[in-house]
Amino acid sequence: MSEHEYEVRISDPGEVAAALPHLLGFRPEESVVVVGLGGPSGGRVGLTVRADLPPPPHAVPLAAALARGIATDDPAAVVIAVVSEHDDELDLDGGVDLPHRDVVHALVVTLAEAGIPVRDALLVRDRRWWSYDCPHECCAPGAGTPLPGGVSALEAASVATGQVLAQSREExxxxxxxxxxxxxxxxxxxxxxxxxxxxxxxxxxxxxxxxxxxxxxxxxxxxxxxxxxxxxxxxxxxxxxxxxxxxxxxxxxxxxxxxxxxxxxxxxxxxxxxxxxxxxxxxxxxxxxxxxxxxxxxxxxxxxxxxxxxxxxxxxxxxxxxxxxxxxxxxxxxxxxxxxxxxxxxxxxxxxxx
Incomplete structure (x- = not known):
């Protein structure tokens, strides 16, 4: 590791959600992101891949492409993050559900077939985060948890290495x-x-x-x-x-x-x-x-x-x-x-x- 490189570990889902802009180099919008994790503790951030959120018919092909990309880093596990301001959706029982669950499902299935465990699947929206698999009230569609505040270790490392965060890929x-x-x-x-x-x-x-x-x-x-x-x-x-x-x-x-x-x-x-x-x-x-x-x-x-x-x-x-x-x-x-x-x-x- 050179003097200009930093190793950053993330242990909390909220930290992953807050770190996405620094992992990508820009603030994602309407995106699905797969973050690879590895190292002895399984918390070291590895490769991060991103794509625009697809229409439902394209969820499975997109999942296959993202899985192929993340597999090149041989991660011990991954975290899926959906970044979207889309409103909640109705589930099959007529209740309210988090949006884009079809994309998450396609990714979980595809990654499982590739032998890559999914540690968590998150929705990031309006400065809050939810876990798609969380049964508690904090993860109900109308709730969510605020993103962590302050300067994270990843943000500090990004500044130290000269990375200038863009507001979008277009920037x-x-x-x-x-x-x-x-x-x-x-x-x-x-x-x-x-x-x-x-x-x-x-x-x-x-x-x-x-x-x-x-x-x-x-x-x-x-x-x-x-x-x-x-x-x-x-x-x-x-x-x-x-x-x-x-x-x-x-x-x-x-x-x-x-x-x-x-x-x-x-x-x-x-x-x-x-x-x-x-x-x-x-x-x-x-x-x-x-x-x-x-x-x-x-x-x-x-x-x-x-x-x-x-x-x-x-x-x-x-x-x-x-x-x-x-x-x-x-x-x-x-x-x-x-x-x-x-x-x-x-x-x-x-x-x-x-």
Whole structure:
């Protein structure tokens, strides 16, 4: 475990309900969430998977997909959480029941078939929580238990690792969505112009010089972002130089190493800006670097959104494909860190001297 990683254990259903936004990286709405639990005590939080609440005919297929996802982490048990502001429903006897029991039932059955015990199934609604299996008055449809107050251990760990909680998944998308049309045009024109600039520079001094020039701009931009507070956006020609430079695997792989050292936060700020402002067809490299940076500090939600942007830009981008498979297989941040270090070591071994 690195110095920036924290192990968090949750023992109370209310803690699970309150922790959902921090487990996901955003505040879920109308969602079904499956939280994996493991460790010697069975209380260590593992993989968390989420989906939009489905219409009743789709409950069983969705349950199968969620079960396949959570099974990759080999959990000792899981907690199911339904997050919904939906009103209570009528049961078969004409009484009042909690909503979305069909989804819960489909998940419990599917998980049981996969040999994964369900420790509890919760409804989270209006800052309160209910257990679907609880027979006591506190879990009656009109009752519920208030979510725990104060700062939880998970919330403290999220802050310590630099995770910024989004109000929704759409907010995460917005962080890397560029809405300034005029700037978008300037950057696009600068990128087109960079093709001729790079070609002329390569003809004069070779492609190695082009990569060296691009890396110098990366280093300069990272240095500017080491300071606290707002940093002016990169001029379009500088951003175009970086974005085009990252199309060279040598520059991109060298940039991977920035996520491992003292400049990790500054580099992530740079990759965020490049992902947001780069033309769509050139966003795969910076978006993949952003995903690595976010993942290494434990922000799986941002990593997932960044990888979607990378593969939306280039569905065949191999590094993004590899990372998506690793994320689906629940690779831990420390394992990703080791993989990046091994990659950089291999590159150093084959890189020519000088």
């Amino acid at each position: 995460l998308d917005a962080r890397i969505t560029h809405l300034d049309r005029a700037d978008r045009e300037e950057v696009r024109e600068a990128c087109f112009a960079m093709v001729n600039t790079r070609t002329a520079r390569a003809a004069e001094a070779g492609w190695g010089a082009v990569e060296k020039d691009a890396w110098a701009v990366v280093e300069s931009a990272v240095r500017e972002r080491r300071v606290e507070g707002a940093v002016p956006p990169l001029p379009p020609p500088s951003l175009a130089e970086i974005v085009w430079g990252l199309q060279h695997t040598g520059v991109r792989d060298r940039a991977l190493g920035l996520a491992l050292g003292d400049d990790a936060a500054a580099a992530e700020a740079l990759w965020t800006e490049c992902t947001r402002r780069a033309p769509w067809m050139l966003a795969a490299a910076p978006a993949t670097l952003l995903a690595v940076s976010a993942w290494l500090r434990g922000d799986g939600a941002m990593a997932s959104v960044a990888l979607e942007r990378a593969l939306g830009s280039d569905e065949d981008y191999q590094l993004a494909q590899l990372l998506r498979s690793a994320l689906a297989a629940c690779m831990r941040p420390d394992e990703l860190r080791a993989m990046v270090i091994a990659t950089l070591d291999r590159l150093d071994a084959v890189r020519p001297a000088g």
